[in-house]
Amino acid sequence: MLEVRDLVKHYGDATVLAGVDLAVAEHQVVTLIGASGSGKSTLLRCVDLLEEVDDGQILLDGVDVSDPRADTAAAQRRMAIVFQGYNLFPHMTAAQNVALAPRVVHGVPAGGAEERARELLERVGLGAFAGAYPDRLSGGQQQRVAIARALAVRPRLLLLDEITAALDPELVGEVLAIVKELAEGGMTILMSTHEMGFARQVSDRVCFLDGGRVLESGPPEQVLGDPVQERTKRFLARVVAADRPI
Known part of the structure:
Protein backbone atom coordinates (compact mmCIF):
# COMPACT_ATOMS: atom_id res chain seq x y z
CA MET A 1 0.00 0.00 0.00
CA MET A 79 -4.84 8.74 5.05
CA ALA A 80 -5.31 9.97 8.60
CA ILE A 81 -2.75 10.98 11.19
CA VAL A 82 -2.94 11.21 14.99
CA PHE A 83 -0.33 13.31 16.80
CA GLN A 84 1.02 13.42 20.37
CA GLY A 85 -1.23 16.40 21.06
CA TYR A 86 -4.94 15.75 20.80
CA ASN A 87 -5.68 18.94 18.81
CA LEU A 88 -9.41 18.78 19.48
CA PHE A 89 -11.49 21.89 18.88
CA PRO A 90 -12.34 23.10 22.40
CA HIS A 91 -15.67 24.67 21.36
CA MET A 92 -16.95 21.40 19.88
CA THR A 93 -18.23 18.29 21.63
CA ALA A 94 -16.49 14.96 21.16
CA ALA A 95 -19.08 13.92 18.57
CA GLN A 96 -18.77 17.22 16.71
CA ASN A 97 -14.99 16.89 16.60
CA VAL A 98 -15.27 13.40 15.12
CA ALA A 99 -17.97 14.36 12.60
CA LEU A 100 -16.24 17.50 11.31
CA ALA A 101 -13.86 16.07 8.67
CA PRO A 102 -16.39 13.63 7.12
CA ARG A 103 -18.87 16.47 6.83
CA VAL A 104 -16.59 19.28 5.64
CA VAL A 105 -13.88 17.42 3.71
CA HIS A 106 -15.71 14.35 2.43
CA GLY A 107 -19.17 15.85 1.95
CA VAL A 108 -21.00 13.38 4.20
CA PRO A 109 -24.44 14.74 5.19
CA ALA A 110 -24.57 16.08 8.74
CA GLY A 111 -26.92 13.36 9.98
CA GLY A 112 -24.74 10.56 8.61
CA ALA A 113 -21.55 12.11 9.92
CA GLU A 114 -23.05 12.51 13.39
CA GLU A 115 -24.30 8.92 13.42
CA ARG A 116 -20.88 7.55 12.43
CA ALA A 117 -19.21 9.77 15.03
CA ARG A 118 -21.36 8.26 17.76
CA GLU A 119 -20.64 4.74 16.48
CA LEU A 120 -16.90 5.39 16.56
CA LEU A 121 -17.04 6.90 20.03
CA GLU A 122 -18.82 3.75 21.18
CA ARG A 123 -16.06 1.72 19.55
CA VAL A 124 -13.36 3.53 21.53
CA GLY A 125 -15.35 3.26 24.75
CA LEU A 126 -16.61 6.84 24.87
CA GLY A 127 -20.22 6.53 23.79
CA ALA A 128 -21.38 8.17 27.00
CA PHE A 129 -19.14 11.19 26.34
CA ALA A 130 -20.38 12.11 22.85
CA GLY A 131 -21.78 15.40 24.16
CA ALA A 132 -18.79 16.26 26.36
CA TYR A 133 -16.39 19.09 25.54
CA PRO A 134 -12.62 18.36 25.53
CA ASP A 135 -11.98 20.19 28.80
CA ARG A 136 -14.26 17.65 30.51
CA LEU A 137 -12.22 14.68 29.24
CA SER A 138 -9.01 13.17 30.56
CA GLY A 139 -5.91 13.07 28.37
CA GLY A 140 -6.51 9.43 27.52
CA GLN A 141 -10.12 10.12 26.64
CA GLN A 142 -9.13 13.05 24.43
CA GLN A 143 -6.59 10.89 22.60
CA ARG A 144 -9.25 8.24 22.03
CA VAL A 145 -11.51 10.94 20.55
CA ALA A 146 -8.60 11.90 18.28
CA ILE A 147 -8.30 8.28 17.13
CA ALA A 148 -12.05 8.12 16.48
CA ARG A 149 -11.75 11.35 14.49
CA ALA A 150 -9.02 9.79 12.35
CA LEU A 151 -11.12 6.66 11.75
CA ALA A 152 -14.14 8.75 10.77
CA VAL A 153 -12.68 9.43 7.31
CA ARG A 154 -12.30 5.68 6.67
CA PRO A 155 -8.55 5.90 5.93
CA ARG A 156 -6.65 3.37 3.88
Whole structure:
Protein backbone atom coordinates (compact mmCIF):
# COMPACT_ATOMS: atom_id res chain seq x y z
CA MET A 1 0.00 0.00 0.00
CA LEU A 2 2.77 2.43 0.97
CA GLU A 3 6.31 2.53 -0.37
CA VAL A 4 8.89 5.15 0.59
CA ARG A 5 11.92 5.31 -1.68
CA ASP A 6 15.17 7.09 -0.81
CA LEU A 7 13.31 9.89 0.99
CA VAL A 8 15.33 13.01 1.82
CA LYS A 9 14.22 15.98 3.92
CA HIS A 10 16.28 19.01 4.96
CA TYR A 11 15.47 21.80 7.37
CA GLY A 12 17.98 24.47 6.41
CA ASP A 13 21.43 22.92 6.74
CA ALA A 14 20.15 20.03 8.84
CA THR A 15 19.37 16.73 7.10
CA VAL A 16 16.52 15.08 8.99
CA LEU A 17 15.81 12.23 6.56
CA ALA A 18 18.85 10.97 4.68
CA GLY A 19 17.48 8.42 2.24
CA VAL A 20 14.72 6.47 3.98
CA ASP A 21 13.33 3.30 2.38
CA LEU A 22 10.40 1.35 3.78
CA ALA A 23 7.23 -0.40 2.68
CA VAL A 24 3.91 -1.11 4.38
CA ALA A 25 1.67 -3.80 2.92
CA GLU A 26 -2.10 -3.73 3.33
CA HIS A 27 -3.23 -4.87 6.81
CA GLN A 28 0.33 -4.61 8.16
CA VAL A 29 1.49 -2.70 11.23
CA VAL A 30 4.96 -1.19 10.78
CA THR A 31 6.48 0.53 13.81
CA LEU A 32 9.20 3.16 13.82
CA ILE A 33 11.51 3.28 16.83
CA GLY A 34 14.52 5.43 17.57
CA ALA A 35 15.81 8.23 19.73
CA SER A 36 14.27 11.69 19.68
CA GLY A 37 15.53 13.52 16.60
CA SER A 38 16.03 10.36 14.56
CA GLY A 39 13.40 11.43 12.00
CA LYS A 40 10.34 9.42 13.00
CA SER A 41 7.87 12.31 13.25
CA THR A 42 9.25 14.00 10.13
CA LEU A 43 8.85 10.77 8.19
CA LEU A 44 5.21 10.45 9.25
CA ARG A 45 4.53 14.09 8.36
CA CYS A 46 6.14 13.60 4.95
CA VAL A 47 4.04 10.48 4.30
CA ASP A 48 0.89 12.47 5.16
CA LEU A 49 2.13 15.21 2.78
CA LEU A 50 2.24 17.79 5.54
CA GLU A 51 5.88 18.42 4.63
CA GLU A 52 7.40 18.79 1.17
CA VAL A 53 10.17 16.30 0.47
CA ASP A 54 13.51 17.34 -1.00
CA ASP A 55 14.15 14.09 -2.84
CA GLY A 56 12.79 10.58 -3.15
CA GLN A 57 9.28 9.22 -3.63
CA ILE A 58 6.21 8.37 -1.56
CA LEU A 59 3.99 5.87 -3.35
CA LEU A 60 0.46 5.23 -2.14
CA ASP A 61 -1.18 2.31 -3.93
CA GLY A 62 1.54 2.61 -6.56
CA VAL A 63 1.03 6.33 -7.26
CA ASP A 64 3.78 8.84 -6.42
CA VAL A 65 1.82 11.22 -4.22
CA SER A 66 4.94 13.28 -3.46
CA ASP A 67 5.16 14.37 -7.11
CA PRO A 68 4.40 18.13 -7.27
CA ARG A 69 1.86 17.36 -9.99
CA ALA A 70 -0.06 14.89 -7.79
CA ASP A 71 -3.42 15.71 -6.23
CA THR A 72 -2.28 16.20 -2.63
CA ALA A 73 -5.78 16.70 -1.24
CA ALA A 74 -7.03 13.47 -2.82
CA ALA A 75 -4.09 11.54 -1.40
CA GLN A 76 -4.56 13.01 2.07
CA ARG A 77 -8.21 11.94 2.07
CA ARG A 78 -6.99 8.33 1.95
CA MET A 79 -4.84 8.74 5.05
CA ALA A 80 -5.31 9.97 8.60
CA ILE A 81 -2.75 10.98 11.19
CA VAL A 82 -2.94 11.21 14.99
CA PHE A 83 -0.33 13.31 16.80
CA GLN A 84 1.02 13.42 20.37
CA GLY A 85 -1.23 16.40 21.06
CA TYR A 86 -4.94 15.75 20.80
CA ASN A 87 -5.68 18.94 18.81
CA LEU A 88 -9.41 18.78 19.48
CA PHE A 89 -11.49 21.89 18.88
CA PRO A 90 -12.34 23.10 22.40
CA HIS A 91 -15.67 24.67 21.36
CA MET A 92 -16.95 21.40 19.88
CA THR A 93 -18.23 18.29 21.63
CA ALA A 94 -16.49 14.96 21.16
CA ALA A 95 -19.08 13.92 18.57
CA GLN A 96 -18.77 17.22 16.71
CA ASN A 97 -14.99 16.89 16.60
CA VAL A 98 -15.27 13.40 15.12
CA ALA A 99 -17.97 14.36 12.60
CA LEU A 100 -16.24 17.50 11.31
CA ALA A 101 -13.86 16.07 8.67
CA PRO A 102 -16.39 13.63 7.12
CA ARG A 103 -18.87 16.47 6.83
CA VAL A 104 -16.59 19.28 5.64
CA VAL A 105 -13.88 17.42 3.71
CA HIS A 106 -15.71 14.35 2.43
CA GLY A 107 -19.17 15.85 1.95
CA VAL A 108 -21.00 13.38 4.20
CA PRO A 109 -24.44 14.74 5.19
CA ALA A 110 -24.57 16.08 8.74
CA GLY A 111 -26.92 13.36 9.98
CA GLY A 112 -24.74 10.56 8.61
CA ALA A 113 -21.55 12.11 9.92
CA GLU A 114 -23.05 12.51 13.39
CA GLU A 115 -24.30 8.92 13.42
CA ARG A 116 -20.88 7.55 12.43
CA ALA A 117 -19.21 9.77 15.03
CA ARG A 118 -21.36 8.26 17.76
CA GLU A 119 -20.64 4.74 16.48
CA LEU A 120 -16.90 5.39 16.56
CA LEU A 121 -17.04 6.90 20.03
CA GLU A 122 -18.82 3.75 21.18
CA ARG A 123 -16.06 1.72 19.55
CA VAL A 124 -13.36 3.53 21.53
CA GLY A 125 -15.35 3.26 24.75
CA LEU A 126 -16.61 6.84 24.87
CA GLY A 127 -20.22 6.53 23.79
CA ALA A 128 -21.38 8.17 27.00
CA PHE A 129 -19.14 11.19 26.34
CA ALA A 130 -20.38 12.11 22.85
CA GLY A 131 -21.78 15.40 24.16
CA ALA A 132 -18.79 16.26 26.36
CA TYR A 133 -16.39 19.09 25.54
CA PRO A 134 -12.62 18.36 25.53
CA ASP A 135 -11.98 20.19 28.80
CA ARG A 136 -14.26 17.65 30.51
CA LEU A 137 -12.22 14.68 29.24
CA SER A 138 -9.01 13.17 30.56
CA GLY A 139 -5.91 13.07 28.37
CA GLY A 140 -6.51 9.43 27.52
CA GLN A 141 -10.12 10.12 26.64
CA GLN A 142 -9.13 13.05 24.43
CA GLN A 143 -6.59 10.89 22.60
CA ARG A 144 -9.25 8.24 22.03
CA VAL A 145 -11.51 10.94 20.55
CA ALA A 146 -8.60 11.90 18.28
CA ILE A 147 -8.30 8.28 17.13
CA ALA A 148 -12.05 8.12 16.48
CA ARG A 149 -11.75 11.35 14.49
CA ALA A 150 -9.02 9.79 12.35
CA LEU A 151 -11.12 6.66 11.75
CA ALA A 152 -14.14 8.75 10.77
CA VAL A 153 -12.68 9.43 7.31
CA ARG A 154 -12.30 5.68 6.67
CA PRO A 155 -8.55 5.90 5.93
CA ARG A 156 -6.65 3.37 3.88
CA LEU A 157 -3.60 4.14 6.01
CA LEU A 158 -3.50 5.25 9.65
CA LEU A 159 -0.43 7.16 10.85
CA LEU A 160 0.24 7.39 14.60
CA ASP A 161 2.94 9.72 15.91
CA GLU A 162 3.92 8.88 19.51
CA ILE A 163 0.27 9.07 20.52
CA THR A 164 0.95 8.10 24.16
CA ALA A 165 3.95 10.41 24.70
CA ALA A 166 1.91 13.20 26.29
CA LEU A 167 -0.17 10.93 28.52
CA ASP A 168 0.23 10.11 32.17
CA PRO A 169 1.48 6.51 32.55
CA GLU A 170 -1.85 5.25 33.92
CA LEU A 171 -3.65 6.49 30.78
CA VAL A 172 -1.31 4.88 28.26
CA GLY A 173 -2.92 1.43 28.43
CA GLU A 174 -6.40 2.58 27.44
CA VAL A 175 -5.08 4.21 24.26
CA LEU A 176 -2.82 1.30 23.31
CA ALA A 177 -5.75 -1.10 23.75
CA ILE A 178 -7.63 0.77 21.02
CA VAL A 179 -4.64 0.61 18.67
CA LYS A 180 -4.22 -3.12 19.34
CA GLU A 181 -7.88 -3.68 18.50
CA LEU A 182 -7.48 -1.76 15.24
CA ALA A 183 -4.38 -3.76 14.34
CA GLU A 184 -6.13 -7.05 15.05
CA GLY A 185 -9.03 -5.85 12.89
CA GLY A 186 -6.75 -5.44 9.87
CA MET A 187 -6.16 -1.69 9.85
CA THR A 188 -2.99 -0.71 7.97
CA ILE A 189 -0.85 1.30 10.40
CA LEU A 190 2.49 3.09 10.31
CA MET A 191 3.33 4.34 13.79
CA SER A 192 6.16 5.63 15.94
CA THR A 193 6.38 4.70 19.60
CA HIS A 194 8.69 4.36 22.60
CA GLU A 195 6.50 1.56 23.99
CA MET A 196 8.71 -1.39 23.09
CA GLY A 197 6.51 -4.05 24.65
CA PHE A 198 3.56 -2.78 22.69
CA ALA A 199 5.60 -2.65 19.48
CA ARG A 200 6.55 -6.28 20.00
CA GLN A 201 2.88 -7.27 20.44
CA VAL A 202 1.27 -5.54 17.47
CA SER A 203 3.96 -5.03 14.81
CA ASP A 204 4.54 -7.05 11.70
CA ARG A 205 7.83 -5.19 11.24
CA VAL A 206 9.91 -2.79 13.30
CA CYS A 207 12.20 -0.17 11.76
CA PHE A 208 14.97 1.42 13.83
CA LEU A 209 15.74 4.94 12.66
CA ASP A 210 19.05 6.60 13.45
CA GLY A 211 20.43 9.77 11.90
CA GLY A 212 17.56 9.99 9.43
CA ARG A 213 18.07 6.48 8.04
CA VAL A 214 16.48 3.08 8.62
CA LEU A 215 19.46 1.37 10.23
CA GLU A 216 17.73 -1.93 10.97
CA SER A 217 14.40 -3.45 9.94
CA GLY A 218 12.76 -6.79 10.49
CA PRO A 219 10.27 -8.79 12.57
CA PRO A 220 9.84 -7.46 16.12
CA GLU A 221 11.32 -10.61 17.63
CA GLN A 222 14.56 -9.98 15.72
CA VAL A 223 14.90 -6.19 15.94
CA LEU A 224 13.76 -5.92 19.57
CA GLY A 225 14.98 -9.29 20.81
CA ASP A 226 18.18 -9.95 18.87
CA PRO A 227 19.24 -6.83 16.98
CA VAL A 228 22.16 -7.01 14.55
CA GLN A 229 23.37 -3.41 14.64
CA GLU A 230 25.38 -2.20 17.64
CA ARG A 231 23.57 1.15 17.49
CA THR A 232 20.21 -0.64 17.82
CA LYS A 233 21.52 -2.62 20.80
CA ARG A 234 22.67 0.57 22.56
CA PHE A 235 19.34 2.30 21.97
CA LEU A 236 17.31 -0.62 23.30
CA ALA A 237 19.59 -0.95 26.34
CA ARG A 238 18.92 2.71 27.20
CA VAL A 239 15.17 2.30 26.73
CA VAL A 240 15.07 -0.74 29.01
CA ALA A 241 17.19 1.06 31.62
CA ALA A 242 14.87 4.07 31.51
CA ASP A 243 11.88 1.80 32.17
CA ARG A 244 13.38 0.31 35.32
CA PRO A 245 12.03 1.68 38.59
CA ILE A 246 14.47 3.79 40.57
